[in-house]
Amino acid sequence: MTPTLSRRAMLSISFATLAGIAVAGCSDDGSGSDVGDAAAGHAEPAAFPVTIDHKFGSTTVTQAPTRIAAVGIGDADVLLSLGLTPVLVPVWKGSTDDGIGVWADPSVHGADPVALADATTKFVVETVAAADPDLIIAVNNAIDESTYQQLSAIAPTLLHAADQTDWVLPWQEVTTRIGTAVGLPAQAKQEVQGIESLIARTRDENPQFAGKTAALVIRWSDGNLRAFSPSAARAQLLTQLGFETPPALKDRFENKLNVEISAENYDLLECDYLLFDNYEKARGEMESQPAFTNLNVVRSGGVISLDPIVSDAVSMPNPLTIPFVLEEFVAKINETAVARR
Template identity: 30%
Template sequence: MNVSLRKSARRTAAAALTLATAVSLAACSSDDSDNSGSSPASSSATDSFPVSVPTKFGDVEIKEQPTKVVALGWGDAEIATELGVQPVGATDWLGFGGEGLSPWATATYDKAPEILDTQTVDYEKIAKLDPDLILDVRDSGDGDTNKRLSEIAPTVSVPEDADGFTTTWDKQVEMISTALGEKAKGDKLVSQVNDRITEVKDAHPQWADKSATVLAKTSVEWGAYVKGDARADLVSALGFKPNAEISKLVKPGEFYVSLSAENLTKADSDVVIGFPIGDVGSIADDAQWKTLTAVKDGHAIVTDKELSNAISLGTPAAMLHALDLLTPKLEDATK
């Protein structure tokens, strides 16, 4: 992914990964958290400590239940709150504002966290929060960043082979719930999403015979999301086959394939799902978009900001919301 797209995938998330029912995840609401006294980020953990979390940089041992958590990775803070733990510092990758939680999160903060920048890691500000655990589970996987964060507090970074924001949503929940001593709650969140995916997939067996492309347009170029990206992974989980032509262009470690105007036709599939990234206007009005056979035949979807953000965020609550929005659109596109 080029520099412009990398920055788009990192921060301008605000409207940019503006790429992503109102479903109750009551078991993960803020009622489960205990934020009294000097432990603003803690819950009554159900697991015993110490715990160990395998990461790209080795196993991270967490000796005691964390009481001051800083959550830096994409969606890390929202997952922590769904598990009953309220971070003292958090990032807002998609620019939701306020406390940084998405509109679909069922948990809230008793005390708003310090919102940290997503463009530059402010180590001094993080250190001042005096964390006893740092979550950086869905992020770039940069070694220097991990080294400096680990000097401040135990840092749970990306899993092996998950650089460049490619930590899968279920692995992210698993790692965070383990680190926080809430493995059972994490398993329940994963099961809720997987059960809903299975329900939708089983109701549409015909999708298994169809290919799909998750296509994005930025101010720079067109591109297709592939395995390792929350958008493409969700569509595949629903039964759709990946686009064979796009799959041939995938480079190791990348979740995005750049497409020139000349080879945009490679994106043609039985279903094409278009994501506008940033201020690019309406994809539906784009002349190149209209050249695709799937578009001409009525087998294409143009996502709006709500669906884009929900899929992109990839937290359990956001995934459930995205499924409710995406399913009827896929039904229409596959008639």
């Protein structure tokens, strides 16, 4: 048994249970023959042919794909949530080196997908070609036109919509877009509805979040912090749970994914809860800066440390990561000194 399979075996019970709770009622059957049929290329009636517009034109899929390559970050999770195991998955610089997050391990069936290295920067197109895909999903990625032409020469390639910005994509639309391309539009809609219901239930079960302010930050390699826009992937879930953007930050994003916060401007981060991406990696440096440690949110115990796995998951909201992140967010927020007062 390989180390990856061993990890999947250990996590299968806990994460499969979590995923089952999250999407209960979303589909007739999330396992067994339905999954086998989907993986074999079966699709919903009248699903093909389908043409989907995107930022570089349109892509037509004429029949159910059987070898799907996922190039977009989190796109593999969407496929796995639909019962489809891709032949290739993207690798990001984070908590895993095989492109499969722990939240997705129980959903992988059959052979392990090929890992596409450096998927968020400069991946090797030849690696995609070698996987021999009949459909390439590159929705959540910053694909330029030259790369698109190379990918579409290999197989029909799906990108995000023309009116959307790289890395700032609504997870609901990503899910339904991918579901349509693989011939499972109704199932994709059910996945979205199930996760939206889970978010709504979590918000209703935690009315103390309403009206509170929260921000999510990361320490960049240049030493400065970046605070994420409420429309960015990392912060979308905070907004959906009822949190508001700190007033001092609200007008600074200007349609940008994030805004740089240097030490002299740390006071812009004053809020009820400050969620810090990969905080342990930055803790020593941050706690050596009085400008940070003297913030009210820090002194009151409102800083929430996100470990590498949660930090990865929150950066790519989708039907598999959201249940995992919700559980972590709610537990960590409610365990803070601020929440216990």
